Amino acid sequence: MARGDRMITRRVARWMDARTGSAKFARTALGKVFPDHWSFLIGEIALYSFVVLIVTGVYLTFFFDPSVNKVVYDGSYAPLRGVTMTEAYASSLDLSFDVRAGLVMRQMHHWAALLFLAAIIVHLMRVFFTGAFRRPRELNWIVGITLLILAIFNGFAGYSLLDDQLSGTGLRIAYSITLSIPLAGTWLASLLFGGEFPGPDIINRLYVIHILLLPAVIIALLGIHLGLVVRHKHTQFGGRGRTEKNVVGEPVWPRFAFKSIGLMFMTAAVIAALGGLAQINPIWLYGPFEPAEVSSASQPDWYMAWLDGALRIFPAWEIRAGGYEVPAPFFPAVLLAGLTFALLYMWPFLEARFTSDVTEHHLLDRPRNRPVRTCMGTATLAFYTVLTLSGSTDVLATTFGLSVNAVLVGCRVAAVVLPPIVALVTYRLCRELQLRDEEAGMAPPERPRIRWELLRLWEVPARRKEARLARTRSTPID
Amino acid sequence: MSEATEERGCLGCEADGPTPEEQAAAARRAEIAVSSGFLVSTAAAIALAVTYWRGGQPQLEGLFLAIALGGIGLGFVLWAKRFMPHEPVVEARHPIASSEAEIDAFREEFEQGEVILTRRKLLVRSAGAAMAALGAALLFPIRSLGPRPGAGLKQTPYERGVYLVTADNRRVKAEDVNVDGVLTVFPELPPDPADPHAELRPAEQADSPTLLIRPAEEGEAREGREDWAANGLVAYSKLCTHVGCPVGLYQADKALLLCPCHQSTFDVLDGCRPVFGPATRSLPQLPISIDEQGFVVAEGDFSGPTGSGFWDRDR
Numbered sequence: 001m002a003r004g005d006r007m008i009t010r011r012v013a014r015w016m017d018a019r020t021g022s023a024k025f026a027r028t029a030l031g032k033v034f035p036d037h038w039s040f041l042i043g044e045i046a047l048y049s050f051v052v053l054i055v056t057g058v059y060l061t062f063f064f065d066p067s068v069n070k071v072v073y074d075g076s077y078a079p080l081r082g083v084t085m086t087e088a089y090a091s092s093l094d095l096s097f098d099v100r101a102g103l104v105m106r107q108m109h110h111w112a113a114l115l116f117l118a119a120i121i122v123h124l125m126r127v128f129f130t131g132a133f134r135r136p137r138e139l140n141w142i143v144g145i146t147l148l149i150l151a152i153f154n155g156f157a158g159y160s161l162l163d164d165q166l167s168g169t170g171l172r173i174a175y176s177i178t179l180s181i182p183l184a185g186t187w188l189a190s191l192l193f194g195g196e197f198p199g200p201d202i203i204n205r206l207y208v209i210h211i212l213l214l215p216a217v218i219i220a221l222l223g224i225h226l227g228l229v230v231r232h233k234h235t236q237f238g239g240r241g242r243t244e245k246n247v248v249g250e251p252v253w254p255r256f257a258f259k260s261i262g263l264m265f266m267t268a269a270v271i272a273a274l275g276g277l278a279q280i281n282p283i284w285l286y287g288p289f290e291p292a293e294v295s296s297a298s299q300p301d302w303y304m305a306w307l308d309g310a311l312r313i314f315p316a317w318e319i320r321a322g323g324y325e326v327p328a329p330f331f332p333a334v335l336l337a338g339l340t341f342a343l344l345y346m347w348p349f350l351e352a353r354f355t356s357d358v359t360e361h362h363l364l365d366r367p368r369n370r371p372v373r374t375c376m377g378t379a380t381l382a383f384y385t386v387l388t389l390s391g392s393t394d395v396l397a398t399t400f401g402l403s404v405n406a407v408l409v410g411c412r413v414a415a416v417v418l419p420p421i422v423a424l425v426t427y428r429l430c431r432e433l434q435l436r437d438e439e440a441g442m443a444p445p446e447r448p449r450i451r452w453e454l455l456r457l458w459e460v461p462a463r464r465k466e467a468r469l470a471r472t473r474s475t476p477i478d
Numbered sequence: 479m480s481e482a483t484e485e486r487g488c489l490g491c492e493a494d495g496p497t498p499e500e501q502a503a504a505a506r507r508a509e510i511a512v513s514s515g516f517l518v519s520t521a522a523a524i525a526l527a528v529t530y531w532r533g534g535q536p537q538l539e540g541l542f543l544a545i546a547l548g549g550i551g552l553g554f555v556l557w558a559k560r561f562m563p564h565e566p567v568v569e570a571r572h573p574i575a576s577s578e579a580e581i582d583a584f585r586e587e588f589e590q591g592e593v594i595l596t597r598r599k600l601l602v603r604s605a606g607a608a609m610a611a612l613g614a615a616l617l618f619p620i621r622s623l624g625p626r627p628g629a630g631l632k633q634t635p636y637e638r639g640v641y642l643v644t645a646d647n648r649r650v651k652a653e654d655v656n657v658d659g660v661l662t663v664f665p666e667l668p669p670d671p672a673d674p675h676a677e678l679r680p681a682e683q684a685d686s687p688t689l690l691i692r693p694a695e696e697g698e699a700r701e702g703r704e705d706w707a708a709n710g711l712v713a714y715s716k717l718c719t720h721v722g723c724p725v726g727l728y729q730a731d732k733a734l735l736l737c738p739c740h741q742s743t744f745d746v747l748d749g750c751r752p753v754f755g756p757a758t759r760s761l762p763q764l765p766i767s768i769d770e771q772g773f774v775v776a777e778g779d780f781s782g783p784t785g786s787g788f789w790d791r792d793r
Binding site (some may be wrong): 056248262308 | 530536547553562569645736737738755
């Protein structure tokens with residue numbers, strides 16, 4: 001750096017510091033220590049996908065028109081010329097064909113959303129399987145789950161704006177799910193859509209929700225999420241001088257900051273490559289939304305597929321009594337989704353209760369050393385993976401030349417049978433790995449007092465005795 | 479900046495192996511790697527600008543943007559990895575919770591204010607009432623968001639004497655539907671004298687799509703619906719009773735209607751009863767007849783609300 005530059009930087013810094021006292025704060029920030037582990041990057045990838053979402057999204061708003069007024073299309077995409085459509089759909093077509101760089105921006109925006117959700121889910125798995133949600137981080141877990149829910153909603157709101165055949169079908173399903181809520185459903189649907197489906201206002205409202213309301217809440221919560229990470233200091237894996245009372249890693253400045261900025265650019269690069277080279281949501285092939293039409297193979301974005309899958313494989317049950325009814329979609333779409341997120345929110349508290357472990361933890365668990373938590377996590381993943389696959393029963397059937405009915409029945413069976421099998425296999429694998437660690441001379445994990453380890457019945461039979469011996473050695477609390 | 483870190487000799491710093499000359503050569507190589515990342519990025523950014531300027535091409539734009547961003551990313555990461563110190567630094571953790579003394583001090587200060595609150599109970603209560611009332615009053619504008627859900631959910635524009643028309647507004651004759659054929663039809667709106675191009679309004683169009691089917695064999699009519707078919711034609715709502723997707727697929731050899739969204743299957747020969755999938759209710763049937771000129775005409779509204787179920791559907 002040249003001397004003159006330094007002088008300027010110094011003067012700017014002084015000017016700022018004289019007015020804000022920033023130097024002291026900034027120095028603490030630069031010296032903050034971050035432990036190094038590849039799995040800690042996943043949350044950053046989510047954050048940087050969100051940055052790309054904001055940048056590309058702002059560009060899109062300059063061209064997109066969220067209106068359901070009808071126009072006759074006369075843009076450059078010849079097959080749709082002369083077709084009557086809403087301005088929302090027409091402006092999306094213009095963005096794709098007539099705005100230079102518009103298609104890349106649109107596709108980058110969509111890919112960034114898919115990556116955002118994927119990174120959030122993997123980040124959630126990292127936090128779950130390593131026990132990073134335990135005290136004092138329960139609040140940040142709650143903020144994180146809320147961010148997940150908001151991201152899902154905003155993704156759905158986003159691809160529903162374009163008013164193509166696929167998004168209209170998705171909105172119709174969303175309308176019907178809202179209708180299915182007992183007592184309040186018809187009112188909620190009317191207030192949300194501005195009347196009966198398709199509703200005159202829904203696109204406009206979704207637009208405000210998508211570009212203003214939810215992003216604002218997401219940004220605020222992201223601030224809290226990161227602020228709490230700073231407050232708590234990052235968790236770390238055990239070993240080599242790492243204890244509950246310290247953080248061992250690299251300071252923010254300069255190495256961590258450079259690597260993180262590099263990661264941001266690389267995330268954006270991957271999204272740009274996808275946006276340019278991998279087609280996504282080719283709305284011009286779907287045509288404008290007509291309520292009487294539908295295309296086969298109507299799949300939502302991947303993060304909604306589990307809900308669609310649940311709608312497909314849930315049995316045809318409804319409750320009818322006294323002239324009132326709780327329609328079938330309520331159970332898989334409202335109740336299951338509600339239970340899913342309620343359990344996610346409650347998990348840190350449930351685990352603390354069942355393990356009687358309410359102390360502070362800054363050292364992460366290795367998943368194998370918490371076999372019960374790990375097997376519950378993998379079982380849950382198995383369940384939602386089956387649901388996600390069930391969202392494509394028709395595609396699976398045509399791809400593999402099976403009957404749709406067979407695939408659907410198979411998915412029903414798998415959703416019930418697979419999670420327990422996965423749980424048992426995981427549990428046994430964890431115990432095997434633990435025993436191997438012990439044989440390799442590693443200290444056995446310190447166990448919290450656990451009331452729920454009924455699963456010990458599935459210990460490896462030949463080693464059960466050894467395991468019992470190992471346990472008696474390794475349970476100082478019991 | 480980078481000079482300083484190089485002085486600290488981070489590159490190969492655990493090393494007893496490499497000589498200073500080897501270290502210098504390695505540093506030189508790393509420098510070339512990092513700077514070529516940035517230079518490739520520069521070239522790609524220029525290529526991106528040129529591509530845009532010359533009319534744009536989505537694939538190239540994405541590719542050049544990716545290289546431009548990726549080059550910078552790679553440069554930064556390599557820079558950090560090769561030229562910045564990576565000896566672990568230890569930072570102590572301090573307890574998150576405040577000390578008892580701090581908590582007590584806070585409580586004391588808070589309670590000084592609280593005393594003022596508790597002393598004037600009337601003020602507290604009336605302020606609370608005002609806040610609650612304001613909150614409740616501010617909820618009312620939510621009501622403006624949509625009309626009261628009414629009969630619209632249960633009715634369609636069909637009534638006795640309404641003709642069935644195709645999407646391009648042509649009336650349908652019985653012979654327009656071949657054996658094993660299906661036709662999507664809508665209720666014909668009475669012509670609006672003010673508007674020669676009167677169209678179905680969206681809400682009605684969304685809840686009234688109808689399938690006119692001519693199955694190869696005649697099915698069993700439901701009780702009380704013996705005369706709802708006409709000339710071998712039956713008419714059913716096109717909206718799946720599960721979540722309202724149009725039931726778009728007809729398997730003619732088995733007379734089954736299939737919803738492509740969630741695979742509910744309806745048996746046309748058995749009153750469109752759901753025989754597979756998540757739907758719980760039959761598709762509502764539309765009573766039809768043929769008028770003197772041979773046009774298909776509705777004899778009333780559907781046998782029930784179309785589309786998905788809701789709380790007071792049966793009332």
